[in-house]
Amino acid sequence: QVQLVESGGGVVQPGRSLRLSCIASGFTFSRYGMHWVRQTPGKGLEWVAVISYDGRNKFYGDSVRGRFTISRDDSKNALYLQMDSLRSEDTAVYYCTRELYGKSNMEVWGQGATVTVSS
Amino acid sequence: EIVLTQSPATLSLSPGERATLSCRASQTINKYLAWYQQKPGQAPRLLIYDASNRATGIPARFSGSGSGTDFTLTISSLEPEDFAVYYCQQRNDWPVTFGGGSRVDLK
Numbered sequence: 001q002v003q004l005v006e007s008g009g010g011v012v013q014p015g016r017s018l019r020l021s022c023i024a025s026g027f028t029f030s031r032y033g034m035h036w037v038r039q040t041p042g043k044g045l046e047w048v049a050v051i052s053y054d055g056r057n058k059f060y061g062d063s064v065r066g067r068f069t070i071s072r073d074d075s076k077n078a079l080y081l082q083m084d085s086l087r088s089e090d091t092a093v094y095y096c097t098r099e100l101y102g103k104s105n106m107e108v109w110g111q112g113a114t115v116t117v118s119s
Numbered sequence: 120e121i122v123l124t125q126s127p128a129t130l131s132l133s134p135g136e137r138a139t140l141s142c143r144a145s146q147t148i149n150k151y152l153a154w155y156q157q158k159p160g161q162a163p164r165l166l167i168y169d170a171s172n173r174a175t176g177i178p179a180r181f182s183g184s185g186s187g188t189d190f191t192l193t194i195s196s197l198e199p200e201d202f203a204v205y206y207c208q209q210r211n212d213w214p215v216t217f218g219g220g221s222r223v224d225l226k
Contacts, residue, residue: 044218100165105208106155
């Protein structure tokens with residue numbers, strides 16, 4: 001079945017880095033754009049970044065642009081989010097999501113990876 | 120960025136009743152609005168895309184309407200599993216943005 005599994009979450013100090021990974025299965029990964037979406041505790045959803053199906057186009061939310069980098073490795077069916085210069089406000093559950101084909105709507109979601117930025 | 124404002128914040132209803140949720144955009148987003156449902160401890164689930172199209176496997180009691188800046192999600196007759204938080208999301212412009220959510224809870 002279609003599945004996304006995130007890993008790499010944890011507790012990190014402000015200013016440090018962390019890399020999230022997401023492994024996809026059950027669909028042709030290279031055909032889909034992929035997004036990261038985060039959710040802060042008890043609050044709503046915030047879109048973080050997108051990478052196109054071919055990796056050529058990347059867009060970022062204002063709050064993470066210049067600090068986070070999205071990438072993909074189609075040979076491994078993997079999506080990544082490199083998070084640098086982390087801040088306390090980056091504390092959230094990070095979801096790996098697959099777009100609805102050709103549209104920037106999130107049709108498939110992973111279970112989420114928790115990132116806590118704290119000294 | 121486009122701001123999406125959802126109302127009401129909370130809707131208290133009983134099973135079998137009709138739920139009507141609103142999402143208003145700060146500028147026109149044409150038809151490019153989606154709705155998601157989220158239950159406690161779970162990831163969101165896509166319900167509706169492009170204002171009125173149900174995603175795969177979504178029951179017919181869920182319907183969406185609207186265009187431009189005003190959109191509505193209607194649940195025609197609430198089932199026990201429908202009590203949850205609902206979010207709208209626009210894809211008309213980057214960055215993609217979400218509304219703040221509307222909670223449907225049990226009266």
